[in-house]
Amino acid sequence: GQQLNQSPQSMFIQEGEDVSMNCTSSSIFNTWLWYKQDPGEGPVLLIALYKAGELTSNGRLTAQFGITRKDSFLNISASIPSDVGIYFCAGRLEGAQKLVFGQGTRLTINP
Amino acid sequence: DAMVIQNPRYQVTQFGKPVTLSCSQTLNHNVMYWYQQKSSQAPKLLFHYYDKDFNNEADTPDNFQSRRPNTSFCFLDIRSPGLGDAAMYLCATSRERKSYTQYFGPGTRLTVL
Numbered sequence: 025g026q027q028l029n030q031s032p033q034s035m036f037i038q039e040g041e042d043v044s045m046n047c048t049s050s051s052i053f054n055t056w057l058w059y060k061q062d063p064g065e066g067p068v069l070l071i072a073l074y075k076a077g078e079l080t081s082n083g084r085l086t087a088q089f090g091i092t093r094k095d096s097f098l099n100i101s102a103s104i105p106s107d108v109g110i111y112f113c114a115g116r117l118e119g120a121q122k123l124v125f126g127q128g129t130r131l132t133i134n135p
Numbered sequence: 136d137a138m139v140i141q142n143p144r145y146q147v148t149q150f151g152k153p154v155t156l157s158c159s160q161t162l163n164h165n166v167m168y169w170y171q172q173k174s175s176q177a178p179k180l181l182f183h184y185y186d187k188d189f190n191n192e193a194d195t196p197d198n199f200q201s202r203r204p205n206t207s208f209c210f211l212d213i214r215s216p217g218l219g220d221a222a223m224y225l226c227a228t229s230r231e232r233k234s235y236t237q238y239f240g241p242g243t244r245l246t247v248l
Contacts, residue, residue, distance in 0.1 A: 059239070112177060
């Protein structure tokens with residue numbers, strides 16, 4: 025089935041560094057969602073994007089809906105230890121109802 | 136606070152012994168979803184209810200069933216769990232079918248012995 029290419033698969037950074045991850049596809053998406061999942065917990069919605077070009081912030085997090093509607097990125101500024109976890113992008117293809125998930129980016133932070 | 140609740144958080148069952156996982160929501164959302172998530176993988180949609188309308192994914196095994204007795208509750212029944220069914224099971228909700236923002240519960244970790 026249709027998949028999103030999420031990269032990088034994992035990141036190892038120092039506390040205080042900025043983080044950038046993205047999701048790309050060859051298909052057009054109408055919605056992009058970014059989730060964070062801690063071990064043993066369900067995904068928590070971080071940011072939802074509904075329009076091409078939309079740029080939305082949530083505290084230190086910023087996400088953008090790509091102009092081509094085929095990609096989205098998530099930035100985290102000044103990372104802190106509680107940012108550790110797995111970040112998933114999810115999108116809805118044009119004409120479809122269910123979400124397609126990326127494979128996740130595992131973020132590890134060295135204090 | 137409005138939320139999605141899953142019980143139990145951890146469930147242990149024996150090979151072949153039926154098990155039921157439950158999900159409740161106080162968001163008054165019309166759509167409820169069940170996902171299966173295996174270690175280090177993305178969630179995989181099993182089925183969803185739009186109100187009382189059940190929608191099964193084509194590749195969901197017959198071993199998995201679901202019930203939604205009312206707006207607030209949804210159950211996942213695994214009739215004869217196999218070792219391969221050990222996973223995290225996630226319930227999610229969205230306001231309407233065309234409201235694609237989904238809110239997840241904390242999940243139930245199923246272990247099959």
